[in-house]
Amino acid sequence: MVGIYMSGTGNTKHCIEKLLSVISPESEAVPIESEKAAKKISENDTVILAYPTQFSNAPYMVRDFIRKNGAVWQGRRVMCMATMGAFSGDGAGCSARVLKQYGADIIGGLHVRMPDAVCDNKMLKKPLEENKRIVREADKKLEEVGRQIVEKGIYPQDGLSFAARLAGLFGQRLWFYGKTTDYSKKLKISDSCVGCGLCQKNCPMGNIRITNGKAVAGDRCAMCYRCISHCPEQSITLLGKQVYEQCRYERYK
Numbered sequence: 210m211v212g213i214y215m216s217g218t219g220n221t222k223h224c225i226e227k228l229l230s231v232i233s234p235e236s237e238a239v240p241i242e243s244e245k246a247a248k249k250i251s252e253n254d255t256v257i258l259a260y261p262t263q264f265s266n267a268p269y270m271v272r273d274f275i276r277k278n279g280a281v282w283q284g285r286r287v288m289c290m291a292t293m294g295a296f297s298g299d300g301a302g303c304s305a306r307v308l309k310q311y312g313a314d315i316i317g318g319l320h321v322r323m324p325d326a327v328c329d330n331k332m333l334k335k336p337l338e339e340n341k342r343i344v345r346e347a348d349k350k351l352e353e354v355g356r357q358i359v360e361k362g363i364y365p366q367d368g369l370s371f372a373a374r375l376a377g378l379f380g381q382r383l384w385f386y387g388k389t390t391d392y393s394k395k396l397k398i399s400d401s402c403v404g405c406g407l408c409q410k411n412c413p414m415g416n417i418r419i420t421n422g423k424a425v426a427g428d429r430c431a432m433c434y435r436c437i438s439h440c441p442e443q444s445i446t447l448l449g450k451q452v453y454e455q456c457r458y459e460r461y462k
């Protein structure tokens with residue numbers, strides 16, 4: 210078994226590592242941007258593919274990865290795991306449907322609620338204690354799911370039903386569909402940038418470079434919020450105009 214994950218602010222990384230620690234402690238969790246990700250899939254019969262829900266969809270980066278590495282999925286047993294701030298409907302189902310087109314055998318779907326990574330929208334900001342409680346609940350769910358898999362061989366089926374698909378589609382995806390049809394060009398970097406390079410180092414897409422002592426964003430943003438949550442000057446925004454609180458899993462454990 211291998212875990213492949215996309216994670217901006219560390220939520221999904223934590224969730225997949227936690228689940229693997231229960232069901233298969235010797236298995237590795239590999240970031241999707243790693244050069245060895247596709248090879249690891251081809252070396253394992255079972256894969257857990259994990260990512261944050263974006264606008265009730267699987268991130269474009271994940272769907273792009275699945276398609277670009279289309280040949281490795283044939284016959285693989287795959288469980289899709291989606292983390293989310295509130296609601297996704299069929300967050301796990303969104304990648305499961307693409308994977309099926311490439312011959313994957315979908316064995317499960319898992320939804321885990323975690324703190325919201327969108328930190329430049331005041332409405333999504335929650336008190337620290339609440340985010341800590343959400344993480345504790347997530348850990349409990351992951352332990353329980355892990356036990357069911359180990360002891361009974363039962364995989365959860367979150368987000369895989371037709372009803373879940375309708376909930377995801379009408380709940381959000383339909384209205385926000387345009388936001389996840391490609392990489393984004395909307396990353397904004399303000400004049401307060403000091404050119405420290407942390408964003409460049411952290412970006413999983415190689416989408417930011419430092420030019421003349423300032424960060425400059427390209428048009429391949431995966432909307433993961435990793436640069437935004439790491440910037441020491443809070444100079445980077447995406448969906449909003451101002452950072453209210455940088456979200457990072459480490460703050461909530």
Ligand SMILES: Cc1cc2nc3c(=O)[nH]c(=O)nc-3n(C[C@H](O)[C@H](O)[C@H](O)COP(=O)(O)O)c2cc1C
Nearest residue numbers: 217218219220221261262264265293294295296326
């Ligand atoms: C661009 C974007 C869109 C999001 N859309 C949703 C959504 O539709 N529903 C939801 O419940 N959470 C949504 N979230 C919250 C994330 O799915 C959630 O915080 C996730 O756990 C972040 O995981 P990560 O830290 O591994 O990237 C969104 C986050 C981002 C950055």
